[in-house]
Amino acid sequence: MKLLSTWVEVPNDSDFSIYNLPFGIFSEDGNQPRAGIAIGLQIIDLAVLAEADLLEVDKHYFLKPFLNDFIGLGKGITSKVRLDIQQLLLNENSRLKDLPEAFVYQKDATMHLPVKIGDYTDFYSSLEHATNVGKMFRDPENALLPNWKHLPVGYHGRASSIVVSGTPVHRPMGQILPKGAEEPFFQASGRLDFELEIGFIVGKSTKLGERITTKNAADHIFGMVLFNDWSARDIQKWEYVPLGPFLGKSFASSMSPWIVTMEALEPFKVPGPEQDPEVLPYLAYEGNHNYDIQLEVGIQPKNAAEKVVSISNFKYMYWNMLQQLAHHTVNGCNVNVGDVMASGTISGKDESSYGSMLELSWGGKKSVQMGDGSERRFIEDHDTVIMRGHAEKGRIRVGFGEVRGTLLPST
């Protein structure tokens, strides 16, 4: 890949390099939320560029509080907007240099959810995570259920409670059956967890009855975000049979604000794991569709330094996004622009790469050390959980920024 350089200041370790240019929704000074692209420490206001005739898209697409309509224009147009901006940032004589009003510092902006989410689906596609959970809760010898290697297990999640990075989350109350008790109690969750995930944003809708194949699935994926699928393990444990997780998850999920496009992530494709047994033909695929994205999770106790508790990688996923989308629609289920589909917890093989406290503390049996000497089995009130992700190749870096959320006490 050719090295590019821009006249805008971009720190060397910035996730938002000239190779990235992710889309998001921002506001500043109480102005209406609108579309932007991140570069270095700044945001480019797309409506200002459109107004100045630097883009071939009408500015009203950029003055909406969600990117759905813009994304719905299709990759032919959204890719061109991104590449046009890349050219403007490369060109030393760019007309963009005469538009200081197009730039806002990220530190001065408020970020919002980038899309209006219609439906949210959560998969369960990490072999290591599913195996760990199976070992803890079922049979260590037969940790995986019989269907797991035949289909990307997933379930419908709650779309309404997805919040943008930075939004505090309250510890949920709920029904819990304490160990040894005969009857459930109503109390605050005592096993509050994060789940390290990546979500993708659907970029092209289908009609009810249409199937997306693994061959054309890439057309339907606009980009990706970091995703923290907060989980209350004790609420989940009591409620989840037989219909799956419900209130143990629906109190909140947090999402990073910048959608990193599939084009920006293209250089970081790697082969996925071998799938044995062989998958059914509708799940077969060609080429490399895993992504080498380095991930980390930090916990920052109140008034203490952050401690990184997990270092994982998106390349570990057993089921890739093409397979997830092909499976999701093989029954004719329709998808819409702005739908979010998350990976499920991304755990690697060794302990330091587990993507949840449930696994890091092995069901609460082991403690995880914090920088201030305190210990965690699960997340405590006033802890901030921070997830970061980036891909890197030589001097080329494309990152997600972070998804961050502070846990507040129950109310």
Added chain:
Amino acid sequence: MKLLSTWVEVPNDSDFSIYNLPFGIFSEDGNQPRAGIAIGLQIIDLAVLAEADLLEVDKHYFLKPFLNDFIGLGKGITSKVRLDIQQLLLNENSRLKDLPEAFVYQKDATMHLPVKIGDYTDFYSSLEHATNVGKMFRDPENALLPNWKHLPVGYHGRASSIVVSGTPVHRPMGQILPKGAEEPFFQASGRLDFELEIGFIVGKSTKLGERITTKNAADHIFGMVLFNDWSARDIQKWEYVPLGPFLGKSFASSMSPWIVTMEALEPFKVPGPEQDPEVLPYLAYEGNHNYDIQLEVGIQPKNAAEKVVSISNFKYMYWNMLQQLAHHTVNGCNVNVGDVMASGTISGKDESSYGSMLELSWGGKKSVQMGDGSERRFIEDHDTVIMRGHAEKGRIRVGFGEVRGTLLPST
């Protein structure tokens, strides 16, 4: 209740009596979908009434393709609109009589989904249904799982694939593990089922972190619809552990087009079943909150007469809607106007009142006779499934009309 009479012709057995006046979205002659109220065989075009200054709501609320914004005005306003129209229909000298353009015959109109559905939740609140399923698939002696009588079990469903009555539904393809097989096959579902349900439409939004109590839950419920939660039992059986139903449900759910308001259903409240063990305080409630709504399901084979296969009643529900909403939000999960929450299959005590083919055929072991001499264990291609519901007290009848869907072959 006082007997009312209107100058509009209403057949004696009409679901859409002067006591009902449900809201829906209709179009005719290719015009844009807009809001209406059903009376007898006709629809009243609310925008025409607003334009003529007969209603205290601006007509733009009625010219939208969904009722969400109107419903969001709150019950103070939506109830008044309904009562104002009732007065116009009672008054022999009504100005509405001079507005023939406000009336459209239902037979000339196309009905649409009445609301833009944000999130869809499906409960599992019939004791008889949960017991039947538990007997078939788990342990006849311990049919109910330990949590069932402590909380209204529910799960998130797919909102995008909810369709309005009349929309044909294709038999889904999917992964199925045939009896005795070691590996799954990709094939059309062979155990296609209906589920007789009633859904309620959320009428008032909450913010993330807010709880709805059983005391104020009624404020948040705008009205109800009939709901057919189509299910592919063989797909569901293979996929559903451990995260719940997914593709076995998400190919389609059908909804009746007219939202019957809670005000119209008020006279039909009845006590619910005794709940033993006693529920936790957040699920306790006062008063009568079950509804005596007679329900039936018919199957009409192609070119043959319809056969009624189930006669049930909504009053059988173990968990009522107030409890469902209090439970759903007890963890702080937010709800939005237009969210749909369905009851789960409504089965009664005896066989003739079971709300699914799974139960009527007892897992496919018994056949159900059709009028044309054919037999059904599950739904066959080109069968039409019709669900109807109404409440009745003396000469007062308030009904839902029907939700109807024809099953087409897989593609």
